[in-house]
Amino acid sequence: MIKSNSTNSNIQQIKVAVDCIIFGFNDNKLELLLIKKKENPEKGKWSLIGGFVGFDEDLDEAANRILSDLSGLQDIYMEQIKTFGKVDRCSFDRIISSTYSAMILKSRYTEDKISKYNAQWFPITEVPDLIFDHNDMVDIAIKRMRRRVRNFPIAFNLLPPKFTLPQLQVLYEGILDEELDKRNFRRKVAQMKYLVRLDEKDMSESRRGAFLYRFDETLFENEQNFNL
Template identity: 45%
Template structure:
């Protein structure tokens, strides 16, 4: 087999930042590392790219092994290549972030990896440079959500406007005026009001809405202006 002479071989891995929303706040899915170094410490779900697969295929495979999912929002984030990031061998890591509806897929999680959801604000210390990966994913998500309706990937099929407001407030760590926020949401024409209500949060209840999938896909690039002063978040 022909090889480049005089070159050192490097390992390539993928790490997945798996984010969910439980109706009140953001959560991150972590696993306990099963081997040294840093055994039993909390880690992102990751693995090595195999010779026969691309990095995208490796990310999808690893996500599937943990969650059983095959069709979720998965986006390549950044490549982390500091020489000493892995103390065992020189390893280049390609980070991805995934957005998951917790309610729909929580029961599918593999018990083999001891996966556990943590509130994003209470995330434990992670191995290597994984905390840096998570912080970069949060910034990328804030940037994209200011431009596109990407956060709907985190919601169940039916949701309430208060849930949607909590989704945006949690990401940007701010509070929106309820009436103004709802007006902007409904003006997009992306939502279909349902006849039933969510009675769990209050006696009066809040109407459920569904996303109009046709309009959502056709207008994914549309600027929705859900976020006050969105330009502050538009640094990718």
């Protein structure tokens, strides 16, 4: 590959980074994956999982490569959230950073894999001071995730294929970090035409049992198109 801008090589250029905001769902609580910086000038401080984008690497690829390099987590579908580009976001360099985020079920990933790295899970309510504008990044990702959970069925991949309404409510309460009124919740759920009640019950929690439901992706797509 040829060098693209040899005439500009002594001009100050903006560096391009990515930062990964990984939420883990565990015991009905949200957690956030962080790493401790090993090198100066931010040595010892907590950070999102980030790094520079390679010249020959797609932005999306960079996010996946960096997440895997620094935490061992692989094959996680991350969604791009926002690119942070304030001049003073880092005191010693001009870097813009695209954030990527995913929400995973922690139990699907072995803990020891992560502890081999410098990575650690923090409860979302106990996120420490992070480098640069990383706390802002986390705030925006949480807000967006909660807004999307309210409007889109993005939480269903955290449930087994068949689930009960109490399970669904506990999941939402954990993500939104608020108690939901059962009657309001049921009323709202009744509007989700893409939630299909099965002719099967989970009998493990009560004698009457609780009907099992499944998420129907096709019905969801139709509803999105049909509704205003």
